[in-house]
Amino acid sequence: MKLSFFLLSLLVLQGIAPGQAQSIHTFNEGLYVENVHRYGREVRFTDPLAHALAVGTFPSPAEGQPFIQEEGEVWKSLSANEEGRFTGRIRSGYLSLSYHSAKSQKALLKISGNSMVYVNGIPRAGDIYGDGWLYLPVSLKKGKNEILARFNGLWSGISAELQLDPKPVTLQVADATLPDKVLGSGQGQMTGAVVVINATDRRLQNARMETNLNGRLQMVDLPEIPPMTFRKVPFEVDASTLTEKGEYNCSLQLLVGKTVSDTQEITLSARDEAEEHYKQTFISQIDGSVQYYGVAPQKGGPDENPALFLSVHGAGVEAIGQARAYSLKDWGVLVAPTNRRPRGFNWEDWGRIDALEVLEIAREKYRPDPERIYLTGHSMGGHGTWYLGATYPGKWAAIAPCAGYPTLMGYGSADGRIPENASTDTEKTLLRASNPSDVIQLAHNYQASGIYIHHGDADRVVPVTYARQMRGILAAFHPDFSYYEYPGGSHWFGSESVDWAPLFDYFRWHQIPADSAVNTIEFTTANPAVSDSYKWARILQQTVPLEYSRVKLERNPDQMAISGTTENVSILGLDVSNYPLDSIINLELDETQLEWKKNSDTLLYLHRSQETWKFGQAPDPYDKGIYRNGTFKEPFNHRMILVYGTSGSREEKEWAYNKARLDAETWYYRGNGALDIIADREFDLEVHGDRGVILYGNADTNRAWDLLLAHSPIQVNREEIRVGETVYSGEDLGAYFMVPRKDHPQRSVAVISGTGNAGRQTLFANQYFAGGSGFPDFVIIRADLPVVGLESILASGYYQNDWSLPEGK
Structure with a gap:
């Protein structure tokens, strides 16, 4: 069967004479092959070359030869142009580079446009968007070194x-995260971040960063950096001497012990808050890294209780660029979060959390009127507006998607689409993990706010049919939305693409109503840990995990009554704080009638059992619920830490470290992130007690297994994977699963594990970092997943609310 995507490979022979000195080697000859792989927003993927690498049957590329088998796509030659670039329009795949080294040495590998790369069989992160600032420290062996990108x-x-023979430890400032000094704010200390590359075989310890800005020195200790990788590290700047607008040079000095390892220079800006857009940084609780947001300040300077506009950017757009697209408003301040990168996560998953972090920072910093908070965005940010608007009803007085598409099912992006239809029960289970992404299913949540849809009628990037689709859906039930197609408008037709006066007039007319003024509730969620409430109703626990849970409730204050229906709700919470003490509240839920006398409780808990509702207690905080509800991706949060196994054979230990490093590097690139990577023997329950944990290895190879996973219903060793009473045997098995931490009610462990080498190496694919991709609580696979597909998924599913395995198959 011919595959729909392509594989590009490039084989380049250097031909350098022994002893010849050369600091940079540019690849300019090679081979490629196309149309052979498919990756997307699913657990499954198609990649016969990756499978051949995993099972050890991959042949070295040769011109005219099939890439993995006797028949099929063949390797073809290709030459670079005078600028050293391989040009053409070829459906992507793998790039193979070959370098003959006269000695064993370190080097920095830079490839532009690849999604990942194998260097002598070891996986590393890729520069998927061609940003040009990703340098990978690699170990070259004497003789031929093979690269597959x-x-x-x-x-x-x-x-x-x-780049050959680089310094052992270097600074890279091209991808710096930098704040602006806001004049008149009293701001002195500022935090930024730059990349430190450790091109040595030892963990980098005792490193410090000294900054010098206008003669004011600051020194900070840096986190440890594992061998042969890099990390984005924070630094501090004393900006108290900056009193005038302008650009200022700041020197960075990297010290290892007492030795200066490298020195670089960055430029910082001082901005006037009354008239200029600016950047601010903060420490993210997702991973402890330095992030930033852009600001279009209130015109004329900050005022008490301004309106607050949260604007989410499109693909490839920086947050500060998004902010600068807006003129300053005299009645509010606009903040633009990053989605962790210009492309990031489509405002889903960690992009969603980033937006919420910035929203809360803006609430604290600018003290806006709580009734005048608005949401808008363009293109991918238009999708973000649809998504965040539906996911968090009640947070926004009004929303305004501009040139937006509603779902990743219908539009997708560089990571592809979420499939809309499932062909098997297994695929249905996998896709259920993506249910929170489907705003069509959440559409009735939009009744909580006004909506202004803004779209150019000549948009060829995101066709106006998406806006018309949502107009049709809203017309069936929404009482308050406005729709405008800009005549002749392309995808971007200048600042009016977002800074559209009628849009902001519409915002000005809307406010968030008080909870006491809302007596009708219609609310849907697919995951209470993502979104659990609207006004006085809370879905605290589901009956079937990740299926849609819905409530339709009507409150009659005069008759002291609440009535309505529910769907897929196990525990419901009702805020009764507005009711007088000792008053009698009559409830009718799904034909169950109850009567409750108001006491000092502010939240009434109702539990459903066998189609009947009863009064109950607050949910057990250790069960599934609003703080921890599962999916494999959930533990990638709460300053997550990567723990690799160091027991077992050399092959097993190398796999665990290489996989952890690949995830950390990919997370840096896709999420502007910085992660701690530690060995299993370094993990400490007390030191790391409040963190999400990502564990690499199995019970035989990772010393932290018993500390974290002794209670897990899924167990893995070299010979088998046990899922409850079911045993899967063989050396070609892999597993993605999560379990709750037994020592913490809100933290979890994600496990990336396998039996033998083939099963483990199949897990090098890490498309769980694609926004909206569906990974259930657990998935057990065979190593032939890249060539067989769904039939290689042996088990997948979701734990019950007490974290036990689901009943039946």
């Missing part, structure tokens, strides 16, 4: 080079 989408214009 994977490319997704439509490939055009790729460059690749090796």
Whole structure:
């Protein structure tokens, strides 16, 4: 069967004479092969080359030869142009580079446009968007070194080079995260971040960063950096001497012990809050990294209780660029979060959390009127507006998606689409994890706010049909939305694409109503840990995990009555704080009639059992619920820490470290992140007690297994995987699963595990970092997943509310 995506590979022979000195080697000859792989927003993927690498049957590329088997796509030659770029329009796949080294040495590998790369069989992160600032420290062996880089989408214009014999430890400032000094704010200390590359075989310890801005020195200790990788590290700047607008040079000095390892310079800006857009940084609770947001300040300077506009950007747009697209408003301040990167996570998953972090920071910093908070965004940010607006009803007085698409099922992006239809029960289970992404199913939540839809009628990037689709859906039930198609408007037709006067007039007319003024509730969620409430109703626990849970409730204050229906709700919470003490509240839920006398409680808990509702207690905080509800991706939060196994064979230990490093590097690239990577023997329950944990290895190879997973209903060793009473045997098995931490009611462990080498290496794919991708609580696979597909998924599913395995198959 011919596959729909392509594989590009490029084989380049250097031909350098022994002893020849060369600091940079540019690859300019090679081979490629296309149309052979498919990655997307699912657990399953298609990649016969990756499978051949995992099982040890991959042949070295040769021109005219099939890439993995006797028949099929063959390797073809390709030459770079005078600028050292391989040009063309070829459906992407793998790029193979070969370098003959006269000695064993370290180097920095830079490839532009690839989604990941194997260096002598070891997986590393890729520069998928061609940003050009990703340098991978690699170990070259004497003789031939082989590189295989994977490319997704439509490939055009790729460059690749090796920087030979680099400094052991260096600074890279091209991807710096920098704040602006806001004049008149009293701001003195500022935090930024830059990349430190450790091109040595030892963990980098005792490193410090000294900054010098206008003669004011600041020194900070840096986190440890594992061998042969990099990390984005924070630094502090004393900006108290900056009193005038302008640009200022700041020097960075990297010290290892007492030795200066590298020095670089950055430029910081001082801005006037009354008239200029600016950037601010903060420490994210997702991973402890430095992030930023852009601000369009209130015109004329900050005022008491302004309106607050949260604006989410499109793909490839920086947050500060998003903020600068807006003129300053005299009645409010606009903040633009990053989605962790210009492309990031489509405002889902960690992009969603980033938006909420910035929203809360803005609430604290600007003290807005709580009734005048608005949401808007463009393109991918238009999708973000649809998504955040539906997911968090009650947070916004009004929302305004501009040139937006509603779902990743209908539109997708560089990571592809979420499939809309499932062909098997297994696929239905996998796709259920993506249910929170489907705003069509959440559409009735939009009744909580006004909506202004803004779209150019000549948009060829996001066709206006998406806006018309949502107009049709809203017309069936929404009492308050406005719709405008800009005549002749393309995808971007200037600042009016977002800064549209009628849109902000519409915002000005809307306020968030008080909870006491809302007596009708219609609310849907697919995951209470993502979104659990609207006004006085809370869905605290589901009956079937990740299916849609809905409530339709009517409150009659005069008759002291609440009535309505529910769907897929196990525990319901009702805020009764507005009712007088000792008053009698009559409830009718799904034909169950109850009567309750108001006491000092502010939240009334109702439990459903066998189609009947009863009064009960607050949910057990250790059960599934609003703080921890599962999916494999959930533990990637709460300053997550990566713990790799160091027991077992050399092959097992190398896999665990290489996989942890690949995830950390990919997380940095996709999420501007910074993660702690530690060995299993370093993990401490007390030291790391409040963190999400990502564990690599199995019970035989990771010393932290018993500390964290002794209670897990899923167990893995070298020979088998046990899922409850079911045993899967063999050396070709892999597993993604999560379990709750037994020592904490809100933290969890994600486990990336396998039996033998083939099963483990199949897990090098890490498309769980794609926004909206569906990974259930647990998935057990065989190593032939990349060539067989769904039939290689042996088990998948969701735990019950007490974290036990689901009953039946």
